Amino acid sequence: MPIDQTDLLAAYRRLEVPLYNVLYRWLWDRHECQDLSQETFMRVWKQRARVDAARIDALIYATALNLARNKLRWRGLWRFESTDAHDCANGESPEEYARRCADQQRVRAALSKLDRGARNLLLLSEFAGLNTAELAEVLQVAAGTVASRKHRALALLKGYLEVCND
Amino acid sequence: MTELERWLPRLAPPGGGLARLQQTLGGQPQSSIAWLSMRTLPLIATASVVMFVMLSLMLTSRILRPPVQAERVAVVLGSLAHQPPTALRIEQGDATEVSTPGASVRVFLVMTR
Numbered sequence: 594m595p596i597d598q599t600d601l602l603a604a605y606r607r608l609e610v611p612l613y614n615v616l617y618r619w620l621w622d623r624h625e626c627q628d629l630s631q632e633t634f635m636r637v638w639k640q641r642a643r644v645d646a647a648r649i650d651a652l653i654y655a656t657a658l659n660l661a662r663n664k665l666r667w668r669g670l671w672r673f674e675s676t677d678a679h680d681c682a683n684g685e686s687p688e689e690y691a692r693r694c695a696d697q698q699r700v701r702a703a704l705s706k707l708d709r710g711a712r713n714l715l716l717l718s719e720f721a722g723l724n725t726a727e728l729a730e731v732l733q734v735a736a737g738t739v740a741s742r743k744h745r746a747l748a749l750l751k752g753y754l755e756v757c758n759d
Numbered sequence: 760m761t762e763l764e765r766w767l768p769r770l771a772p773p774g775g776g777l778a779r780l781q782q783t784l785g786g787q788p789q790s791s792i793a794w795l796s797m798r799t800l801p802l803i804a805t806a807s808v809v810m811f812v813m814l815s816l817m818l819t820s821r822i823l824r825p826p827v828q829a830e831r832v833a834v835v836l837g838s839l840a841h842q843p844p845t846a847l848r849i850e851q852g853d854a855t856e857v858s859t860p861g862a863s864v865r866v867f868l869v870m871t872r
Contacts, residue, residue: 598784605780613772627773634780700766719763747763754766 596646601638604649605630612657614720618704618712619661629664633657654721654731658713703753710734711746718743 729736
């Protein structure tokens with residue numbers, strides 16, 4: 594059954610935060626992430642006649658990840674690098690903020706060492722809470738390999754973070 | 760808190776995303792058919808009117824003023840039919856008589872140099 598505006602807005606309310614968090618770990622730029630979220634939803638809206646309401650979440654995640662990949666290619670082409678960092682939180686001292694930024698840089702470096710599939714798998718399972726079948730659908734992998742891939746990706750990330758800590 | 764949650768804390772997106780999406784959607788028609796109609800209907804209507812006017816002009820000119828050249832040809836052929844072949848005088852070139860079913864009609868092809 595095709596979607597209408599109510600379905601799309603409901604999906605936005607449901608997916609805004611998880612999608613933003615997934616995209617942020619790719620683009621590391623708040624405003625670019627929000628723009629990309631908007632673009633994702635508009636793309637889905639444009640093809641609404643062919644979108645099944647039951648599978649809208651998977652489609653939105655897949656579309657957003659493809660757009661993020663294109664954006665990164667574009668950045669690479671122009672050698673543009675975002676320097677965005679989340680602002681100092683309320684009550685956070687400059688030392689805490691500096692530590693948080695350093696942690697973020699470390700995580701960013703570790704994540705960048707993961708291949709695209711492993712990175713998407715970790716981010717989607719962590720932020721979007723997708724189950725195995727949904728992950729398999731979004732990432733176009735066999736459902737039977739999702740758990741082992743996720744375990745391997747997590748182990749790799751831990752390993753990279755330890756290297757970054759040293 | 761899991762290890763992953765510690766490394767990847769959940770961040771709040773900048774506000775206003777939903778309102779922005781609603782605004783963008785508000786600027787668009789509800790259905791793709793309506794969107795298509797809004798853009799293409801004026802074009803189709805204009806093209807139809809132009810075609811209708813052109814056809815009307817063509818038909819009117821045919822009805823009110825029949826082709827003059829066809830009339831002239833008919834007169835020439837008519838006059839040729841009542842004259843012997845020798846009446847066709849060729850100054851420079853060849854004339855070929857083409858056989859026709861009607862005995863009183865003679866048609867010549869004239870090639871000029």
